[in-house]
Amino acid sequence: MKILIIGTGYVGTTTGLIFCEMGHQVTGLDLDDRKIQALQRGELYFFEPGLEDLLIKHVQSQRISFTSNTEMAIKSHDVIFICVGTPQDLDGSADLLYVKNVAEAIGQYMNSYKVIVTKSTVPVGTAELVTNWIKRQQPVPIPFDVVSNPEFLREGSALQDALRPDRIIIGTESEKARTIIKELYQNFQCPIVETNLKASEMIKYAANSFLAMKISYINELARLCDKLGINVNDVSTGIGLDHRIGPHFLQAGMGYGGSCFPKDVSALLQTARQHDSPLSILEKVVEVNKDQSVYFIEKMNRAIEGGVKHKTIAVLGLAFKANTDDTRESPSLQLIEHLLQAQAVIRTHDPVVNMASKLPQFSTIPETVSDSDAVIICTDWDDYKTLDWAALKPLMKQPIVFDGRNMLNRAEMETLGFFYHGIANY
Numbered sequence: 001m002k003i004l005i006i007g008t009g010y011v012g013t014t015t016g017l018i019f020c021e022m023g024h025q026v027t028g029l030d031l032d033d034r035k036i037q038a039l040q041r042g043e044l045y046f047f048e049p050g051l052e053d054l055l056i057k058h059v060q061s062q063r064i065s066f067t068s069n070t071e072m073a074i075k076s077h078d079v080i081f082i083c084v085g086t087p088q089d090l091d092g093s094a095d096l097l098y099v100k101n102v103a104e105a106i107g108q109y110m111n112s113y114k115v116i117v118t119k120s121t122v123p124v125g126t127a128e129l130v131t132n133w134i135k136r137q138q139p140v141p142i143p144f145d146v147v148s149n150p151e152f153l154r155e156g157s158a159l160q161d162a163l164r165p166d167r168i169i170i171g172t173e174s175e176k177a178r179t180i181i182k183e184l185y186q187n188f189q190c191p192i193v194e195t196n197l198k199a200s201e202m203i204k205y206a207a208n209s210f211l212a213m214k215i216s217y218i219n220e221l222a223r224l225c226d227k228l229g230i231n232v233n234d235v236s237t238g239i240g241l242d243h244r245i246g247p248h249f250l251q252a253g254m255g256y257g258g259s260c261f262p263k264d265v266s267a268l269l270q271t272a273r274q275h276d277s278p279l280s281i282l283e284k285v286v287e288v289n290k291d292q293s294v295y296f297i298e299k300m301n302r303a304i305e306g307g308v309k310h311k312t313i314a315v316l317g318l319a320f321k322a323n324t325d326d327t328r329e330s331p332s333l334q335l336i337e338h339l340l341q342a343q344a345v346i347r348t349h350d351p352v353v354n355m356a357s358k359l360p361q362f363s364t365i366p367e368t369v370s371d372s373d374a375v376i377i378c379t380d381w382d383d384y385k386t387l388d389w390a391a392l393k394p395l396m397k398q399p400i401v402f403d404g405r406n407m408l409n410r411a412e413m414e415t416l417g418f419f420y421h422g423i424a425n426y
């Protein structure tokens, strides 16, 4: 089948390449010409493990091609996936401007029956809006169907997640469109949940919010564990082995970040408020997440004599998690902001992210930690798990390490003479 992917970001590019793997012909459309040219050369312009090899393979075999010609692309494809961004608007809801622009372009240029599939994360009711936006732009009425098919991949493991999803959700009111989309996914070995548009849209928000809730739960519990001298990692293991709870998303840390959880939880809360049906648990999830950086800063102020003011702090990790170059809503950047407000002096490092134009950033870890009063591990990069702390210690002004990801072994660090502070990591 010939598929058009609109928006060649993390989701659009991954989705397009996965469909190539499944034997389909794919075109990627983006407004950003630089992205299109890079992708067409087989160059992934963002960092995502394993994806560039697949891109090269399918560009060379001409199974995928890229264009910025919206009219031609829409006219020549009958199945169109919308994969554009849906960032957070000022009031906390999802900003649908990019989706609206795409829907209007589809309405304007469509010349035959099309199936329009929303893969972007969009609030309940968006499919109806998309339908209206398309209809309003059509010069003459041409039939089309709308499908909601949310994406569940994670950055850093996008390829594996998209190749082997836990489930595929297909929400539509049209049997014809359902059959077409099911056929696209026929080689996937996972349950397919067939539902209507609104339920499908809700499933995406409910899933992300539930996962965010698990993280806030363990983080708040970690604060109590810290007071009681309990190792929260043991608690996570102990509860996670109960199959009703499950081991995932119980890693205490610096709070969740990234391009999805913060904005999606916020958008669901807005939907709840608009319908006068509060989601009070979720309100708390957000509050706990915000408080996690405050808890961390307080920990630092207690542990460093005289607090962080005028102290040199080496921050290891800028990405919101390992294996991505994405810094959107990164807990690391939030912490840096707090530290700068408190007049700390910052030195930063990240193996992939480059923010040297905005922050003092060093390419090696020894350079980064030199003359620092404390080191903070903010991102769970593997590189930081195996550092030679004995060699780094003499470079530092004070041997203080804050482990925002509970990656290090307290006993080993203390044996080396460090003052170690994790998140209830005993």
Ligand SMILES: NC(=O)c1ccc[n+]([C@@H]2O[C@H](COP(=O)([O-])OP(=O)(O)OC[C@H]3O[C@@H](n4cnc5c(N)ncnc54)[C@H](O)[C@@H]3O)[C@@H](O)[C@H]2O)c1
Residues within 6 Å of the ligand: 006, 007, 008, 009, 010, 011, 012, 029, 030, 031, 032, 035, 083, 084, 085, 086, 098, 101, 102, 119, 120, 121, 122, 151, 152, 153, 154, 155, 259, 260
């Ligand atoms: N990033 C993730 O891990 C992830 C996972 C699941 C779902 N999602 C959701 O998927 C959507 C896309 O996320 P992303 O991270 O890939 O976004 P992104 O910002 O990386 O990419 C979006 C792309 O859309 C392009 N675009 C915008 N308007 C366009 C238009 N009119 N025509 C053509 N291209 C246009 C932009 O240039 C950009 O390249 C969001 O709704 C997000 O919430 C993201």
Ligand SMILES: O=c1ccn([C@@H]2O[C@H](COP(=O)(O)OP(=O)(O)O[C@H]3O[C@H](CO)[C@@H](O)[C@H](O)[C@H]3O)[C@@H](O)[C@H]2O)c(=O)[nH]1
Residues within 6 Å of the ligand: 121, 151, 152, 153, 154, 155, 156, 208, 211, 215, 248, 249, 250, 251, 252, 253, 254, 255, 256, 257, 258, 259, 260, 261, 264, 320, 321
């Ligand atoms: O036990 C955990 C797990 C995650 N995190 C943090 O939570 C955030 C989000 O992590 P993750 O979910 O792995 O990354 P995303 O790429 O944002 O993926 C989420 O958001 C995507 C966009 O909607 C969804 O598709 C995915 O299913 C969903 O996991 C990051 O800051 C992580 O460090 C923790 O603090 N503890």
